[in-house]
Amino acid sequence: MLKFLLWFRYLHKRKIVLLGIAAVALSTALLIVVSSLFTGFIKAFELAAVQAIGDVIVAPPFRFAKYPLFIERLERTGAVEAATATLSGQGLVHLGKGRVRAVKVWGIEPAKQSKVTGLKKSLCRQGRLPGEPSFEMPGSAEATGGFVGIGVVAEPDEKTDEYDFEGVEKAIIGQKVVLITGTETETIPGAGPAGSSSADSTGASTRFRRRNIPFFVSDIVFTGVYPLDKDFVYLPIEELQKTLYPDEASPTADQVHIKLSRGVPIEVALAEIRGVWETFASEQLGWRSYLIKYTDIETAGQLQSRYVAELFKQMGILLLIFGVVSFGVVLLVFCIFYMMARLKQKDVAILKSFGAASRSVVFVFFGFGACIGLVGSGLGTVIGYVVTRNVNAIEEWIRIIFGLKLWKSSVYMFSHIPSVVNWHSVLIIACSASAAVVIGALIPAIVAARTVPVNVLRYE
Amino acid sequence: MYKVVLVFRYLLRKRISYLAFFSVSLCVFIVAVVMTVMRGLVTDFKDKNHRFVGDCVVGTESLVGFAYYEDFMKVLEGQDFVECTSPVIKSYALCRRGSGPSVGVEVFGIDAERHSRVTGFGETLHYHKGAPRQAFEPVFDSNIPGCIVGVDLWLPRDSQGRYSYQQSLSEEAVVISCVALTASGALAKGGLEIVNTKTFWCSDTSESGLARVDGSVVYLPFEWAQMLCGMGGPDKRTSSVYIKFRGGVKFERGCAGVASLWEEFVRANGGKKLSGLFSQVKVESWKGYRREFIAAMEKEQTMLIVLFALLGVTTVFIVFVVFYMIVSHKSKDIGILESIGASRAGIVRLFLGFAFLVGVLGSFIGVVAGGLFLLNINQIEGWLFEHFEFQLWDRTIYAIGDIPNKADYRVLLIIVISAIFACLLGALVPSWQAARLKPVESLQVGQL
Numbered sequence: 001m002l003k004f005l006l007w008f009r010y011l012h013k014r015k016i017v018l019l020g021i022a023a024v025a026l027s028t029a030l031l032i033v034v035s036s037l038f039t040g041f042i043k044a045f046e047l048a049a050v051q052a053i054g055d056v057i058v059a060p061p062f063r064f065a066k067y068p069l070f071i072e073r074l075e076r077t078g079a080v081e082a083a084t085a086t087l088s089g090q091g092l093v094h095l096g097k098g099r100v101r102a103v104k105v106w107g108i109e110p111a112k113q114s115k116v117t118g119l120k121k122s123l124c125r126q127g128r129l130p131g132e133p134s135f136e137m138p139g140s141a142e143a144t145g146g147f148v149g150i151g152v153v154a155e156p157d158e159k160t161d162e163y164d165f166e167g168v169e170k171a172i173i174g175q176k177v178v179l180i181t182g183t184e185t186e187t188i189p190g191a192g193p194a195g196s197s198s199a200d201s202t203g204a205s206t207r208f209r210r211r212n213i214p215f216f217v218s219d220i221v222f223t224g225v226y227p228l229d230k231d232f233v234y235l236p237i238e239e240l241q242k243t244l245y246p247d248e249a250s251p252t253a254d255q256v257h258i259k260l261s262r263g264v265p266i267e268v269a270l271a272e273i274r275g276v277w278e279t280f281a282s283e284q285l286g287w288r289s290y291l292i293k294y295t296d297i298e299t300a301g302q303l304q305s306r307y308v309a310e311l312f313k314q315m316g317i318l319l320l321i322f323g324v325v326s327f328g329v330v331l332l333v334f335c336i337f338y339m340m341a342r343l344k345q346k347d348v349a350i351l352k353s354f355g356a357a358s359r360s361v362v363f364v365f366f367g368f369g370a371c372i373g374l375v376g377s378g379l380g381t382v383i384g385y386v387v388t389r390n391v392n393a394i395e396e397w398i399r400i401i402f403g404l405k406l407w408k409s410s411v412y413m414f415s416h417i418p419s420v421v422n423w424h425s426v427l428i429i430a431c432s433a434s435a436a437v438v439i440g441a442l443i444p445a446i447v448a449a450r451t452v453p454v455n456v457l458r459y460e
Numbered sequence: 461m462y463k464v465v466l467v468f469r470y471l472l473r474k475r476i477s478y479l480a481f482f483s484v485s486l487c488v489f490i491v492a493v494v495m496t497v498m499r500g501l502v503t504d505f506k507d508k509n510h511r512f513v514g515d516c517v518v519g520t521e522s523l524v525g526f527a528y529y530e531d532f533m534k535v536l537e538g539q540d541f542v543e544c545t546s547p548v549i550k551s552y553a554l555c556r557r558g559s560g561p562s563v564g565v566e567v568f569g570i571d572a573e574r575h576s577r578v579t580g581f582g583e584t585l586h587y588h589k590g591a592p593r594q595a596f597e598p599v600f601d602s603n604i605p606g607c608i609v610g611v612d613l614w615l616p617r618d619s620q621g622r623y624s625y626q627q628s629l630s631e632e633a634v635v636i637s638c639v640a641l642t643a644s645g646a647l648a649k650g651g652l653e654i655v656n657t658k659t660f661w662c663s664d665t666s667e668s669g670l671a672r673v674d675g676s677v678v679y680l681p682f683e684w685a686q687m688l689c690g691m692g693g694p695d696k697r698t699s700s701v702y703i704k705f706r707g708g709v710k711f712e713r714g715c716a717g718v719a720s721l722w723e724e725f726v727r728a729n730g731g732k733k734l735s736g737l738f739s740q741v742k743v744e745s746w747k748g749y750r751r752e753f754i755a756a757m758e759k760e761q762t763m764l765i766v767l768f769a770l771l772g773v774t775t776v777f778i779v780f781v782v783f784y785m786i787v788s789h790k791s792k793d794i795g796i797l798e799s800i801g802a803s804r805a806g807i808v809r810l811f812l813g814f815a816f817l818v819g820v821l822g823s824f825i826g827v828v829a830g831g832l833f834l835l836n837i838n839q840i841e842g843w844l845f846e847h848f849e850f851q852l853w854d855r856t857i858y859a860i861g862d863i864p865n866k867a868d869y870r871v872l873l874i875i876v877i878s879a880i881f882a883c884l885l886g887a888l889v890p891s892w893q894a895a896r897l898k899p900v901e902s903l904q905v906g907q908l
Contacts, residue, residue, distance in 0.1 A: 016781060023774045030770060090564040092552050097645025100523050102552040102564030178647065182554050182562050182637050182657075210554075210637050210657055310854050317852065322767070325490050328483050328774040335479055335781040343788065406763065411756040 020329075020336045020437070021376040027326035028380025028433045029387065031319060035425035036388045038315035040418030042308055048225040048413070049300035051118035054084075054257040056269065057303065058277060060295040063087065065250035070280045074258065077276060079269035081261045084112035085253030087237050089244060091181030093152060101152050103233045105181060107240030107253075110134055110147075116259040123147065124169055124220040135236050137174065137216050144239055145218030146179075148172070151230030153220070159399070161408050161415065163222065172217050179213040179233060183244045211243050224416065226409040266299055273297055329433070333372065333440030337365060341448040348448050349456035358449040365448055369441025373434030381430050384421070391419045466793070470786060470814055471821075477814075480782040480883070481822045487775045488826025488879050489833070491768050495871055496834055498764055500864020502757045508669045509750040511580030514546070516715050517749045518722055519700025520740040523551050524645050525691050527734040529698040532725050536701070541709045541717055546571060546578040549685040550699040555613075555678055556635040565613065566677045567638060569685020572596055572608070578704040584666040586611070586625055596681045598663040600631050605684060606663025607634055612675035612859070614665050619845075621855030623667070634660045636678065640690030643697065643734050648690040656688050671859040672753070695734055711745050719743040772882055779818070779886025783811060787894040795899040804895040811894055815887030819880035826879070827872055834865040 064070075067085040074083045087107035094100050111132035114120035119133065126133040135145035154168045215235060223229055241252050260269045274297050281287040281295070301308070341348075348361055387394065392407075395417060399405050409415040471477055520526055533545045549569030556562040572595040576582030582592040585608065587599065596606040615623040637657040640648035660680065668674055680688070691697040705714040726738045747754060787794070794807060833840075841863060844850040853860050 016784060019777045019781060023777050026770065026773060030767065034767075090554060090562055092554065092564065092639050094639060094641075094647055097524075099645070100552055100639050100641065102566070104564070180554075180637075180639055182556070306854070307857065310857055313854075321490060321494060322771065325487060325768070325771040326774070327486065328771075328778055331479050331483050332774060332778045332781060335476065335778060335785065338476065339781065339785040339788065342785075404759070404762075406759055408756065410752070 016336055016339070017372060020333050020372050021379065023329050023332050024373060024376025024433050024437060025380035025383060027322075027329050028377045028429055029383035031322055031326065031429045032381060032384030032421070032426050033387050033391075034318055034322060035315065035429065036384070036420065036422045037391065037417065038311065038318070039422040039425065040388075040420045041412075041414075042311050042315075043420065044414055044418040045311070046301055046304060046308065048223070048228070049304050051122075051223060051225070052228055053255075053300055053303075054116040055260040056258040056273060056297065056299050058256040058258065058273065058295065058297050060254070060281070061291060063245075063252050063254035064281070064285055065248065065252050066284050067251055067253040067256065069284060070256065070277070073276050073280060074256070074273065077272050079261055079264045079272040081259045082112065082115040083256055083258045084109055084116045085237065085251075086113075086255045086257060087240050087244075087253050088255060089181050089183075089240070091179050091233070093148070093233055094178040094180065095153060096175075096177075102231075103149075103152055103179075104231050105179060105233050105235060105240065107237035108234050109237055110234070113257070116257045118223070119221075122221050122223045124150070124165055124222055125173060126219050133219070135218050135234075137218050140216070144213070144215040144236065146177075146215040146236075147219045147221050147234040148177070148217050149229040149232045150220050150222045151226060152233060153217075156409060156415075159405065161405060165220075165222070168220060172220060175217050176214060177217060179215065179235070180210060181213065181244065182210050213239070213243050215239075224409075224414055226413050226415070230410075270297060270299070326433075327436075330436045330440040333369065333437045334443060337369065337441045337444035338447065341365065341444040344448070345451055345456045348451045349453035352451065353453040353457065361449040361451070362445045365441050365445035366438060369438045369445070370434060372441075373437030376437065377430040377433040380433065381426055384426070388421050389419055391417045464813075466810055466814075468817075470790075471817060474786055474789075476782055476785055477818060480779045480818050480886075481825075483775050483778045484819060484822025484879050484883060485826040485829065487772060488823045488875055489830045491772075491875050492827055492830035492867070492872060493833055493837075494764065494768070495875065496830070496867050497837075497864055498761050499868055499871055500866060501860070502761050503868075504669075504864060505757055506747075506754055509754060510746050511583075512668055512670060512673060513746045513749055514578040514702040515705045515711060516703040516718050516743065516745055517700050518703065518718060518741060518743050519548070519550075519749075520737070520742070522645070522737075522740050523639075523689070523699070524641055524643060524737060525549070525689075525697035525699045526737040526741050527643070527695050527697050528725075528729055528732065529701055530696070531729070532722070533701055535721055535725060536703060536718065539717065539721070541705055541714050543704045543706045544574065544577040545704075546575040546702045547682065547698040548575070548700045548702055549680075549682060549689055549691060551638055551685070551689045553639075553678070553688070554637040556637075557613075558632050562635075562637075563613075565610075567636065567685055567689070568677055568679045569682045569689070570679055571682045572679070575702070578702045580668075581666070584668045585664045586667065587629060587664045596663055598631070598661045599628055601661070605658070605660050605681065607636070607660035607681075608664045608666050608679040609634065609662050610674040610677040611665040611667040612671065613678070614662065617856050617859075619851070619855055621859070621861050623665075625665075629662055629664070632662050634662055634678065636660060636680065636688065638685075638688035640688065642690060643695065643737065656690070658684065658688060660684075669859060669861075670753075674859065697734075697737070711747075715743060715745045772878070775879075776882045776886040779815060779883050780889065783815065783887045783890035784893075786814075787811065787890045790894075791897055794894050794897050795901075798897070799899040807895040808891045811887055811891035812884055815883040815891075816880060819883030820876075822883070823876040823879045827876060831867060834867060837865050838862050 071083045071085060074080045089105045091103055091105050092100050093103050108119075110119065111134065114133055121127055123133055135147070137143045137145045150163050150165075150168060153172045154163055156163050213235065221229065221232065221234065237253065238251070241248060245252055258273065260266075277295060277297065278292050281292045282289070351361060352358075395406050407417050518532070529547055533547065536542045536545050549567070551567045553565055553567040554562045555565040570581070572581065572592040576592040582588075582590055582595075585592065585595055588595040594602070595608060598604060598606045611623055615625065617623055635657060640656045642648045666674065666677070666679060683692070686692045686696065686698070703714075703718060705711070722741070722743050726735075729735055729738070797807065841852055852863055
C-alpha cells in the first residue's frame, strides 16, 4: 500500500516525471505510426495484386489454346472457386486529338474476371449497378466496348490528387477510341534485316504488323492503385484474339487467374493446380515436359515477394534508426530517477529505519518506473492510433495550411495512405518502451536501496 | 573567469553531465549519417535529372508538338547567354526486341551529337562514350539505322547494381512502331497497316542512372523519329527544344530570357499556319520540367527532418533534467557566488555556457563518429552482404550504386547548430531557476 502511495505522490509532486512520460509517449507514438504506415503499405501492395490477378496466377511461357477446357477442369477441383483467362499485350491508345498513351491491354471476360478479382468494385459505372459487369454499350449491343483505367484518360488534380469522377464519366463513357497494337503475323525463313521484319537465331524472320482496334469506352476502372489505373485497358478476349491472332481457331489465352476456395491450404491448392495444368498441357496441347516445367504457377504474394521483402527491410532500417534515437528515453528516465533517488534519500532512509528491506526500496523505484513506462507507452499508443487512423485527414490539413501535398498516388502507388494500425507492432513497441523505462530506473533503484539511514538521518 | 573555471569543473566532476553529452553525440551521429545519405541520394538524383534535360526546356506535353522550332533555335543561338540547343521528339511506341514480345516504350528522337552538347547524353553511352557523333551507327554495319536503348530495357542488373556489358553489341533488331499524328492530333495514314513501323539495330545503350528513363526510353535519330511520329513533311514539328546556358548564367535569368524570347517569337509568328500549337508550349527550367520526380524526393527528405526534430525533443528533455539536477545539487555554490556579488545574469551565463560546452563537445564527437562511419559505410555494407547477404538497397531493384557518403559541410553545420541550440533550450529553465535562488535561503543551516 505504501508503495502505491509513494508512486502516486511522486507522480503528483514531481512534475519532472511528466517529461519522462512525454518522451516515452512521443517515441512510442512515432514508432507505432512509422511501423503501421509501412505495414499498411505492404498489405495494400499485396492486396492490390490479389485484386488484380486473384489468388493464384498460371503463366505459361507461351500463349495456349483451349483455355475453356482448362478452366473447366480447374473449377472441378475442390481447391479452385473460380478461374478466368486473360490474353495480354501492349499498345498505344489514341484518345482524341493529340492524346496518345502507352497502355497494357488485357483481353478478359468481365463477368468471370469479377468472380476472381475485384474488377466489378473498381468499375465506376457498373460497380454501382446490380448484376454482372459486361463490355456492352448501353443502347448499342453491337459495338465493341472496353474498359479503360481512369489514369489513362485523366490526370488527378495537381493539388488534391483526386480524380474528377463525374466529369471523367460524362466525358469519356461512350467515346470511341482506338487501340493501336501489334503482332507478328508471318514467318519468312531466311529473310534478311530489311523493312519491318527481324531475323531470329534460326534465320527465320517474323513480320511485325500494326493492328488498330477501335472501341467504345463502356466503363472506367478505378482501383486506387496508380499503376493499374494508369496503364491498363480491358477488351473482350475474343475481340482481342480475333484481331491479334486471326488464324487461331481455338480460344487462346496467355494467363489464367484463379480464386481459391476458402480454407484450402495454399500448398495443397498449388499442387492441385499444377497437376491439372500438367495433364492438360501434355494431353490437350501436346507440350513437352520442359515447357510444362517452365510454367509459373504462383500466388499473388509469391509474385511480389522480392519487393515485399525489400519493403520490410526498409521498414526495419527506419525503425532501427528511430529506435536508436529513442534510446535517449532510457537516459532520460535514468536521469530523472537518479535525481529522485538523490533528492528522496531522506524518505528512503525513513522507510528503511522503519524496517523496509532494500528489496522493497528497489521495488518502489522499479514499480514507479514500470508505472511511467505503462502510462507513457499507453499515451503513445493512443496518439499513434489517432495519428495513424487520421493520417489522410492530417495530410489534407497539411496541404490546406502549408500547400504541401505529401502523398501522391503517382509516387506512392495508392490514392490514399493506408491507415491500418498494426497491433502486432504496437504490442512489441509498447512493451519495449515500458522495458526501456524499467531499465532506465534500474541503477537509480539500486542507488536508493544502498542508502544507509544512519548517514542520511543524522543531525549534521 | 569564475564561469569558465566552474563550467569545466562541472563538466569533469559531474558525471551525470556525461549522459547529456552522450545523448547529444548519439543524436548528432544518427542525424548526420541519415541526412548525409538522404541528401546524397537527392542531390545525385537532381544532378542526373539536370544532366538529362540540360538547363531549360521549351516544349509541349502534347504529342502533336509545335512548328517553326528551327527558327526559334536560330533566335536562341544568336543570344549571348545560350550555348547550344537541341530539338527533341517525344512520343510513345511499341518496341519489339528480336523475336520477343512487344512492349510500350517512350521514344526520344534526338541528334545525338547536338543533344550531347546540351545534356550529359554522350556520357551515358557505353560503346560510344564521349563520341556521340557515331552513336546511331551500329559497329557491325554503319549504313543501317541504329537506335540507342535504355540500359534496363536491354541488360539485367546484378546484385551489385552492375550491368553485364559485352565487348561489343550483338546484332539485334529493334522494331519500333509509332503512332503518327497530324498537326490537328488525328491519326495519320490510318488506312495503311505497316506505316510508321521501322526496324532499327541496337547501336548502343544509355545509362542515365534514372530508373524510369533507363527502363522505358528508346532513342532514335531525330529525322527518323520525326517521320515515324508524323512530324516530318513541309511543316516540321518537334516536341521540345532543350537548351544549355553559357557558364556563369544563372538559371532564373536564363529561363526568364528564354521565356521573353518565346513570347516575342509567338507574337511575331502568330498569324502563320499551325501557330495555334504555340499555345500549349511552356518554358521551364530543368527543375520545373522534372519537378514531378524531384519534388517527391525532396518531400521525403523534409519529412525525415521533421521526424528527427520530433525525436530531438527527447534530447532537450535529457539536457533539461541533467541541468535541473546539477542546479539542485549546486544550490550551495550558487548561494556562495551570489553572496560574493555574482549577478543573476552571470549565473544564467554560467549554466548556459555549460550547456553550450556540452552541445559543442557532444556534436563534435557525433560528427567525428558519423564521419568515420560514413567513410566506411560502403565497406561495411559490402562486408554485411558478403557474410549475411544484407544490402541497404537491393541493387537489382533500385538503380542506386554506392551509398552516398560525401558529407555536406553546410548540413553538418546546421546539425551542430541545432544540437547546441537544443542544449541551450534544455538548460534555459534550470539556469533561470538557479539565478532566482536566494543566497539567504540556500546558505541557511537547514539547507546545508
